[in-house]
Amino acid sequence: MKAAQFSRFGGPEVLEIVDLPDPHAGPGQVRVAVRAAGVNASDWKKRQGLMDQELPQTMGYEVAGIVDELGEGVTKVDIGDRVFGFSTEGPAQAELAVLSFYAPIPASLDFAAAAALPVAVETAARALDQLGVRNGNTLLVNGASGSIGRAAVSFAVARGARAIGTCGAANHEVVRSCGGEPVTYGDGMVQRVRALAPDGVDLALDVAGNGVLPDLIDLAGGPEHVVTIADFAGAEQYGVRFSRGDAGRALYTLDQIGDLIESGGFSVPVGATFPLTDIAEAHRAGETGQVGGKLVLLVGGSR
Structure with missing residues (x-):
C-alpha cells in the first residue's frame, strides 16, 4: 500500500509517499480502505523531531473509510460499511488502515467530515x-x-x-x-x-x-x-x-457522537482537503495557521 512517511526530521520537504506492506486486522479490529485521514499539529511536531525519535515514521490516527477486512470476533460492522475511528497500531495517512476503535459514519457526513471527528470528540x-x-x-x-x-x-x-x-x-x-x-x-x-x-x-x-x-x-x-x-x-x-x-481515553464518544450530529447539535468544519500525495502542502497550511477548520487528506473518493 501507499503511505506517507519521513526518514529524517525537518520541514515538509522530508515527507514522501512510500510502499509499505498491507496491514491486516487482528482480533476485534477492522481494516478499511482509507478515504480520508485527519491531519493534526502532532503530525508536524513529529516530523520536526519534537516528539517520537524513531526513524522512519508514518503518521496519522484519524481515519474514515470502507471496511474491507474483519478481524476475529467483529460483529457490529460488515464488509463494505462506512466507518471512522482511530488507527493506533499503524499509519492512518495511507491507502489501508487497521482500526481498533471505530463506529459507523453518521449518514449525513462524507468521509472528510468523518475523519475530522475522532480527536476532537475524544x-x-x-x-x-x-x-x-x-x-x-x-x-x-x-x-x-x-x-x-x-x-x-x-x-x-x-x-x-x-x-x-x-x-x-x-x-x-x-x-x-x-x-x-x-x-x-x-x-x-x-x-x-x-x-x-x-x-x-x-x-x-x-x-x-x-x-x-x-x-x-x-x-x-x-x-x-x-x-x-x-x-x-x-x-x-x-x-x-x-x-x-x-x-484514560473517552473512546465511548465514537459510538455516541452520531446521534448528536444527526440532531444538528454538533459538527466539525473541514477547512481544507488535500490529496495524500500533497501531504507536504497540508503540513505547510497547518503550520501557518491560515486555514480555519480541520485539515484532511483524501485517498480516493470523498463519499
Whole structure:
C-alpha cells in the first residue's frame, strides 16, 4: 500500500509517499480502505523531531473509510460499511488502515467530515469527564469556536450544563449554534463572563492555551476546577490539571457522537482537503495557521 512517511526530521520537504506492506486486522479490529485521514499539529511536531525519535515514521490516527477486512470476533460492522475511528497500531495517512476503535459514519457526513471527528470528540469528552461536568453545572470553555471547543460546548449542553464559550467576535454564532453563550476574547473577558455569571462558573476548560489560566482559576474558584489541554507550562505553574490521554481515553464518544450530529447539535468544519500525495502542502497550511477548520487528506473518493 501507499503511505506517507519521513526518514529524517525537518520541514515538509522530508515527507514522501512510500510502499509499505498491507496491514491486516487482528482480533476485534477492522481494516478499511482509507478515504480520508485527519491531519493534526502532532503530525508536524513529529516530523520536526519534537516528539517520537524513531526513524522512519508514518503518521496519522484519524481515519474514515470502507471496511474491507474483519478481524476475529467483529460483529457490529460488515464488509463494505462506512466507518471512522482511530488507527493506533499503524499509519492512518495511507491507502489501508487497521482500526481498533471505530463506529459507523453518521449518514449525513462524507468521509472528510468523518475523519475530522475522532480527536476532537475524544479530547473534549475526556476533558469534561476529568472536570466532572454534569447537569446543572456552569462550564466556561476558553477557545470555544475550534473543533475541540465546539465539541466541549455541545457535550456540556447535552449533559445538562450551561456552557459559556470564549471566542473571537466573528465566531459568536458558531458558539450559539452549539448551544453555548459566547463571550469575546481579550481584555475585559473576565468582566464579560461575570456579566453572564455574576458568581463565576463552576468549572473551566482551556482549549486555546492563550495564557488566561489565572483568569479561569479566578472565575472557577480554584485550580482544581480547571483543566487545560493546551498549556502544559501554565498547568505546572498554576497547579491546573493537564488533560492527557494516558489517564484514560473517552473512546465511548465514537459510538455516541452520531446521534448528536444527526440532531444538528454538533459538527466539525473541514477547512481544507488535500490529496495524500500533497501531504507536504497540508503540513505547510497547518503550520501557518491560515486555514480555519480541520485539515484532511483524501485517498480516493470523498463519499
